[in-house]
Amino acid sequence: MVQLRQAPFNLDEKGIEWVEETLNKMTVEEKIGQLFCTIGMSDEKEALDYLTKEVQIGGIMYRPANGKSLIETHSYLQESSKIPLLIAANLESGGQGAVTEGTQFGMPMGVAATDHAEMGYRLGKVSCSEGAAVGINWSFAPIVDIDINFRNPITNLRTFGSSVEKVLEMSKGYLKAADEEGLAVSIKHFPGDGVDERDQHLVTSVNDLSATEWRETYGRVYQELINEGAKTVMIGHIAQPNVVKSFKPEASHKEQYTPGSLSPILLNDLLRDELGFNGLTVTDATLMVGFTSFMSRKDAVPAAIANGCDMFLFNKSVAEDYSYMLAGYEAGVITAKRLDEAVTRILGTKASLNLHEKQAAGTLVPTFEELQSVLANEEHQAWTKECAESAVTLVKDTQNLLPLDVTKHKRLYLNVIERSIVAESDFAKQVKEALEKEGFEVTLRNRLGNIDAAKMMAGDASEEMMASLADMQKPTSDFTEQFDAALIVGNLGTSSNEVTIRLAFDALGNDIPWFVNDIPTAFVSFGNPYHLLDVPMVSTFVNSYTASPAVLEATVDRLLGRAKFTGVSPVDPFCGREELSY
Template identity: 55%
Template sequence: MVDVKVNPFFLKVEQVKWVEDTLASMTLEEKVGQVFCPMGLTSEDEPLKHDVCKISVGGMMYRPGLKQEIQTTHRKIQNMAKIPLLLAANTEAGGNGLVVEGTTFGAPMAVAATGDVENAYRMGYTACAEGAAVGMNWSFAPIVDIDMEFHNPITNTRTFGSDVDRVIAYGEAYMRGADENDVAVSIKHFPGDGVDERDQHLGVSINSLNAERWMATYGKVYKTLIGKGAKTVMVGHIAQPEWVKKINPNATKEQTLLPASVNSELLTGLLRGELGFNGLISTDATPMIAFCTAMKRSQAIPAAIAAGADMILFNKSLDEDYGYLMAGIQEGVVSLERLDEAVTRILAVKASLHLPEKKAAGTIVPGPEALETVGCTQHRAWAKEVEDKAITLEG
């Protein structure tokens, strides 16, 4: 169902064997657990054992904390886990996205304003080197939205600007910095935020471009970065009516306004089909109001997986969401084949990052000496150059 030997996984024979053997050994319950990436809320043993050992979650993300504490917690999680976890962070503007002592590199728009694409590489390298020092292996960055509507409350300075080619160049440069630190990127927010004035935390955002213009802008960004090896794509609770109608001319108005996170035309038809993405699809944070505007959460969780998402990001209640997905499987909303496809991609990302080998060697989370990387002199000097250039431009 999934070719793990090609872009973006490029797995070798032994890695393919690990994916296949691991999938074959898993229970249905473990497979269901793998598709969840909850928010990390504690370092205490019992709650972590529940999520990591009983539910067998596939990933976890912590908000910024002290570097020693984050590293220790990440090590505890990976030691507990039967299958190594994707440990994520919002390192879209520097290492401060995971550790409070991390380097604040500046907003993407400030980096782009310097006119030097090398600064985007340095941002990606800094963010991911510092994240990797405490055990992160999955960056929820770079943001590759386009600043088409400056009133948009979410994108704006979080983008590399309004020029499509610049967004591509700076996004690719960030990816190079991540790759050099063995960190998977998550290009976001498909099918593209920044077109309207809506906030998807509060309601469904609408990417209203016609299919041709979308393909020349957002489509060009995603197709290029997918070709460059982006391992994961984060899907927003964003509608793209024109592409839904192009793929399914019989779609109702309600179907055209479904957010991409639960929309099979956009996930399977556009992202997988038209753009040829073979990697892992993650939803954006599902506690956002927009995720449940069209249906109850009990329906939306299985609907997202059935539509083509491979991983559910965050929960209101992990136990409830786990139950919703299990019920969706029992009711035939999600087929066992679709579940296996999702889990295969999750495992393939882990294999591509060498997590099984690192776990076996005890190096999946670096030792305390790696903490010297966080906020180091070189990273802060790079960030200061961006700050100085931004001030000069403003002046």
């Protein structure tokens, strides 16, 4: 049974009355509609009317857009909806997760690297206040995964690190700020990402910690944040076979490796009964292969709700998924009791955010003028600067290169490694200009692309290949005598659907740091904190965590010795390998 008087709803009699009266007036079709949180693909009124008046969705999430258009779209959606909508955004690293003009506060790992508990609160305050200013009431954050496996392609910078204590410290601050701003959080991705090296976007990934280890780590995190009042939990397409077996020793292989979003044992025995979570559960995006490959979609759509999730996130086709859900109800897969339970939690969450009262008052979405005052918040800018200055971490400088000195290292070779190989990206230009402003003569590497050995051997060598080959065949002195120091910058954050994020160099040309014994060389990563694995020959390494103007400025200040490095790495940047520390 849903306990509306208890946490995380904490409803008074008036709130409970609204939930119960609303539920009792709803048709089965309207209840089915409430189960869906769709992705916003259009701001055309005809498309919005379909969602709000025909399907009668329970929630929606748009990707970041400009504030004016979001306010207009969110206002129309709320005005068109009989029941107020949950409107979500990925507010993981700042207000820019909702609105393009928002503040990029800092990636969670950078926030944790400050080693200041207050920064978790500030991350939540900036993210949620700016999200609320465009009508967001549901934050798909904080991420409470633990970055245990440095090869994991998803967690990485999006986490607060590998320490349970640090994850809890930062997350609790975020929750406090979200509550102050009237947003529900969604702690994610239960039962916990960061153990596997695979991506749940591409496969059902596995958290294979022992049941005891899980309860001491992820279990502790979820338990404490549930106790702290987290309103919702996002359920990942992640299996936890050992916890399943702790409840059901005879569990079949299929039961053990069922993704959390479809596992009645993880959803009910673990999350509801053992951890005592009374609030709303929502699947992670159901377009992910970790969900779609486990069973036929026509079966998986109703099974997610029947097995314990309360809301269904995103659709291949809204109409088709709705038909699957309704068919599942009519076939008894979703019982009337289970449907009412899920919808009660959805309505209870809305009531706990006072959405029904805001709807009556016409205040669900602020005005554009209110948004502008929030985005011009000087305090947010000051906090962002302080976070950046505290986060930058000196991993090692065993050659005593730092600080860089414009009199000793004036002729600087700069190589910026990013996903796309272009002569000068916007970020590369920003780095170059920041160094030139300090008086360095900067030569920015024109990255040419990797040599295709097969084509080269077949005589099909492009102009780029020939240029890289020319690098390799020139005398060492032709390169080393041009420069006083080298700075390699990595801007390669992890991303969904990319299984590995590794440094990719142009074979053996001057792109790769073969020259570390001839030119003093430093590496700064504004993305993945584990790049030292691929450049163990570099003796000076800095992690900056976030590729933003504030962090770039703070990094340059520290490279030049104008400020001390105070960041404390939330993970092991040496990847457990002793040789990387030298």
